[in-house]
Amino acid sequence: MRNALLFLLVLLLNLFLLFLNTNTFATKKVVCTLNPYFLIVKEISAGKLDVGLLIKPGANPHTFSPTVSDAKMLSNADLIVANGLGLDNAYLKNYKNVLYVAEKIPKKFLKTDKVHQDDEHGNVNPHVWLYPQFLANYIIPAIRDELSRIDPSNATLYRRNAEKLIGELNNLDRRFSKLLSSFRGSVVILEHPSYFYLFELSGIQLLSLEEGHGKQPSPEKIKSIIKTVKEKNLLGIFVGPQFNKSAIEIISRELGRNYHILDPLGYNVSTIGELFQNAYKTLEQAVKEEK
Numbered sequence: 001m002r003n004a005l006l007f008l009l010v011l012l013l014n015l016f017l018l019f020l021n022t023n024t025f026a027t028k029k030v031v032c033t034l035n036p037y038f039l040i041v042k043e044i045s046a047g048k049l050d051v052g053l054l055i056k057p058g059a060n061p062h063t064f065s066p067t068v069s070d071a072k073m074l075s076n077a078d079l080i081v082a083n084g085l086g087l088d089n090a091y092l093k094n095y096k097n098v099l100y101v102a103e104k105i106p107k108k109f110l111k112t113d114k115v116h117q118d119d120e121h122g123n124v125n126p127h128v129w130l131y132p133q134f135l136a137n138y139i140i141p142a143i144r145d146e147l148s149r150i151d152p153s154n155a156t157l158y159r160r161n162a163e164k165l166i167g168e169l170n171n172l173d174r175r176f177s178k179l180l181s182s183f184r185g186s187v188v189i190l191e192h193p194s195y196f197y198l199f200e201l202s203g204i205q206l207l208s209l210e211e212g213h214g215k216q217p218s219p220e221k222i223k224s225i226i227k228t229v230k231e232k233n234l235l236g237i238f239v240g241p242q243f244n245k246s247a248i249e250i251i252s253r254e255l256g257r258n259y260h261i262l263d264p265l266g267y268n269v270s271t272i273g274e275l276f277q278n279a280y281k282t283l284e285q286a287v288k289e290e291k
């Protein structure tokens, strides 16, 4: 009788511990579609959350579709941090708990471009993560709030880390503004309009080579870009590490200007701050050559 009672007690204790483990103390899982959001969530959560990345920095987010194991990862997530604006909405439509960060940015700041005109959410340029002001003012606060909602016990830590990151991005934003201020009215050439908001909202016209996702420009398009550039001041020529460089090489030769690698997804960086520091150095280098 005593043994049976002891057995029952141990069984109940085990069940109780199992309950605590799966409900209270289990590390919450966050999956981010894009590497920049992965870097941000990692930095804010500082090891308190299990953070996964869906699209590796070498892959093209515009043409990505999840594999079976990706779908499993998404199903197990307590929170999915996604971009929105047509970039990742289609394959996430059956998931709950998705934070579309771009929806937090007031529509008056969003702009359209020709390359993204086939996207399902209108023709708005979706590359909102490459503008430090959007990150500091809207995206990071939204991520901070969602992390605090799924894991309230660490909310103070998330607030503190988010504040630090916002401060760093505001500093970077000021440096970019200073660097780009003398280029108002200039043009810049990019393979794909990724750093669109940084240039366009600084009064610099972005000339994109691609005529749709992954579509290389026609000879006519190349000619028209060269003509436009010759009539204006050119800040520089840039291409992402994952893009085809053949058209950029032709333009670079024709205009007698070097081209530079400008990374939109954080290939070899461990923080979002590092991604922008690298971008700043690249722009600075191009500007120096121009002068």
Ligand SMILES: [Zn+2]
Residues within 6 Å of the ligand: 062, 116, 126, 127, 192, 193, 194
């Ligand atoms: Zn794009």
